[in-house]
Amino acid sequence: MGQHFDELRQAMVDSQVRTTDVTNLRLLDAMLSVPREAFVSDQRKAFAYIDDDIEISGSGATARRYVMEPSPFARLAQLADVTPSDLVLDIGCGTGYSSAVLSKLGSAVIALESDEELAARATDILIENGFDNVAVVTGPFNQGYASEGPYDVIFVGGAADEVPSALFDQMKDGGRLVVVEGHGLSGFATLYVKDGDVVSGRRAFNLSVKELPGFQKEPEFSL
Numbered sequence: 001m002g003q004h005f006d007e008l009r010q011a012m013v014d015s016q017v018r019t020t021d022v023t024n025l026r027l028l029d030a031m032l033s034v035p036r037e038a039f040v041s042d043q044r045k046a047f048a049y050i051d052d053d054i055e056i057s058g059s060g061a062t063a064r065r066y067v068m069e070p071s072p073f074a075r076l077a078q079l080a081d082v083t084p085s086d087l088v089l090d091i092g093c094g095t096g097y098s099s100a101v102l103s104k105l106g107s108a109v110i111a112l113e114s115d116e117e118l119a120a121r122a123t124d125i126l127i128e129n130g131f132d133n134v135a136v137v138t139g140p141f142n143q144g145y146a147s148e149g150p151y152d153v154i155f156v157g158g159a160a161d162e163v164p165s166a167l168f169d170q171m172k173d174g175g176r177l178v179v180v181e182g183h184g185l186s187g188f189a190t191l192y193v194k195d196g197d198v199v200s201g202r203r204a205f206n207l208s209v210k211e212l213p214g215f216q217k218e219p220e221f222s223l
Helices: 002-020 025-033 043-048 070-080 099-103 116-128 165-171
Strands: 087-091 108-113 134-138 153-160 171-181 187-197 198-206
Touching: 002 025, 002 070, 025 070, 025 099, 070 087, 070 099, 070 153, 070 171, 070 187, 087 099, 099 116, 099 134, 099 153, 108 116, 116 134, 165 171, 171 198
Parallel strands: 087 108, 087 153, 108 134, 153 171
Antiparallel strands: 171 187, 187 198
16 A cells, blocks of 8 residues: 555656646655655545645534645745755644645744644654654644744745734744735735845735635624
């Protein structure tokens, strides 16, 4: 079965990732080395390498959660341009797949998860698979995790209406934050860079991903 998954992983990188302008060799190597099947339930292991999001939320979850589709994840990770010395905050780590890949690129990853059950699963899976430079923490996504910051890279693993200022405050000088702002066809992968106290952002490309809880604008009512 392991050989089977190795072949599926290679096919995923060759047919889904390389074909969508992902050329960062360190990222491609990381995605080839991380066993995506380990981060999904037994019932979904056979589908671990399909060209789609894979649901990971438990039966009692209030919001549906997913392992992000390979190509959008890879394009966002490439935009973040993680270097070997970087400390990364992975917001919305789910069962830990994104954190595992990012841990191959940077020096350490703080994996933030709001769902206690998912956080526990992520911790177990990451330990079992030897990803010892990842620490899973729990808390609201939109507050980040200031006590372990500031960060070289903040990776927001889902769509957001807007980025809270609390996350910008947790970026190092020269740090990057990547996020998909907007939903569906109006979603844009956006790169924010911090220079001193100034954070500037630019839209990089259209991208549609599932939203993360806690990043939605409150409805505005007018009289």
